[in-house]
Amino acid sequence: MKALNFITLKNVNKIFGRGLSPVRALEIDLLEIDKGEFVSFTGPSGCGKTTLLNLIGALDRPSSGEIFIGGRNIACMGEAELCRYRRNTAGFVFQSYCLIPSLSAYQNVLVPCYPLGKLWRFRDRARELLRAVGLGGKENRLPAELSGGEQQRVAVARALLLEPDIILADEPTGNLDSATGAGITGLLKKLSEEGKTVVIATHDSRVAGFCGRNIRLEDGRPLLN
Numbered sequence: 001m002k003a004l005n006f007i008t009l010k011n012v013n014k015i016f017g018r019g020l021s022p023v024r025a026l027e028i029d030l031l032e033i034d035k036g037e038f039v040s041f042t043g044p045s046g047c048g049k050t051t052l053l054n055l056i057g058a059l060d061r062p063s064s065g066e067i068f069i070g071g072r073n074i075a076c077m078g079e080a081e082l083c084r085y086r087r088n089t090a091g092f093v094f095q096s097y098c099l100i101p102s103l104s105a106y107q108n109v110l111v112p113c114y115p116l117g118k119l120w121r122f123r124d125r126a127r128e129l130l131r132a133v134g135l136g137g138k139e140n141r142l143p144a145e146l147s148g149g150e151q152q153r154v155a156v157a158r159a160l161l162l163e164p165d166i167i168l169a170d171e172p173t174g175n176l177d178s179a180t181g182a183g184i185t186g187l188l189k190k191l192s193e194e195g196k197t198v199v200i201a202t203h204d205s206r207v208a209g210f211c212g213r214n215i216r217l218e219d220g221r222p223l224l225n
Ligand SMILES: Nc1ncnc2c1ncn2[C@@H]1O[C@H](COP(=O)(O)OP(=O)(O)OP(=O)(O)O)[C@@H](O)[C@H]1O
Pocket: 016, 017, 023, 024, 025, 043, 044, 045, 046, 047, 048, 049, 050, 051, 052, 201
């Protein structure tokens, strides 16, 4: 049975800057996402999509409010606990892939475990993940020797290395042609069917159409039905 309300944002505000011209980037009364959901956020440029993903992934802190992940409020965690949360619970996929150019696909997938040491423990999993995203046989290629879609697959495999419950993807298909983008969206959908909670920000209505639920943001506020 699905556990409900895996991600809950309550009275969350994010304000950038101070003084005469602060920017209110997000203003959320209540937003709930279930475990295993595949949710997209859409809306015009500047409506707060990236800010929202960054708050859920603890890459940034809210100005006020509570963000519960699996019942724990990450908005009031200390830095050490947040580090563990970022490492173990939330995996990020970015529009521009953010791979390290001098490392092979396989080495890039292993990057999240470098700070943990004990690389050997993750070697088989990294190879398995590359096979699972359709890159078996291309483990030793550098990012420059892979297509955009293949690089994004490496980024998805990297995000999965430490078995996070949540995948956050900010415009994951933004640099890809529509067929390749559909492949990446299909891969993210499959992950949600396997139990991961997948949250993406996208401009592309076709990508949003693939998701179980789409939430439109306007001026930092979700338009909920
Ligand atoms: N570090 C920052 N300092 C000041 N303002 C910021 C900062 N980051 C974002 N903003 C502002 O917050 C608002 C929301 O930005 P955000 O990047 O979340 O929007 P977005 O919906 O992801 O936009 P896009 O679709 O163009 O990527 C915008 O008005 C933006 O200018």
